[in-house]
Amino acid sequence: MREQADVTGQTEPSILRATLRLHDIAEDEPYLSRYQVGLAQEYDDHRQELLRRGRALPGARETLSMLFSDQHVVQSVLSGNLRAVSMIKLETFDLDRYLDVEVGAYGDDESDRPRLVAIAQKRAETKYGAPFGRENTIIIGDSTHDIATGKTGGASTLGVATGSDGIDALRAAGADAVVPDLTDAAEIHKLLRSLIN
Known part of the structure; x- marks a missing residue:
């Protein structure tokens, strides 16, 4: 990523759309669908890290x-x-x-x-x-x-x-x-x- 979108008070889909715009990538449904699946999978794969770092x-x-x-x-x-x-x-x-x-x-x-x-x-x-x-x-x-x-x-x-x-x-x-x-x-x-x- 070249730039990070403002995430404060935003929904996950809004963050993705803003990130795509910052990188001159067209906003389309395949990105959102893949993002939803991929983000959930990353969280699931890192439950132990989340437990260790969070509370x-x-x-x-x-x-x-x-x-x-x-x-x-x-x-x-x-x-x-x-x-x-x-x-x-x-x-x-x-x-x-x-x-x-x-x-x-x-x-x-x-x-x-x-x-x-x-x-x-x-x-x-x-x-x-x-x-x-x-x-x-x-x-x-x-x-x-x-x-x-x-x-x-x-x-x-x-x-x-x-x-x-x-x-x-x-x-x-x-x-x-x-x-x-x-x-x-x-x-x-x-x-x-x-x-x-």
Whole structure:
């Protein structure tokens, strides 16, 4: 590669298209299809390296477990990553068991991140027979891009200041609530309940 596309807040297909444009390569379906297969295969082949170099954030498992035990909560994934890549990451750190990944939305569903919110809401409505909208959908994210995705897409937002964007940046982006990290599962549960009542 001569140049690297900006990946911040982008879906995987958007990153590929931008990379192709930077290198004067025509954007066509064969590239995207091969990329989707190849990227997922690379992640799958390097699960051990991912486990060695990465980690689940402190409190993530406990928070997911607490929310999973609440029968009024449906937890899923909204990610710019491809579905297969998202699953490999979650499985590697044993977090997938707490999530209904069927009702999530991923980079291979739509290249515009805010539109993923409606896709996930529709999938949840279909599966659970209940409406999902701004009043009962919450996007939890650690970047101002995540907050913008939720706000634009039709959800409330909880900012978690464990990424490169701190508490003040997440608040300035319009997060409905912000926590410093995931270590207080009970407080996060309480905050989330307050956002939908």
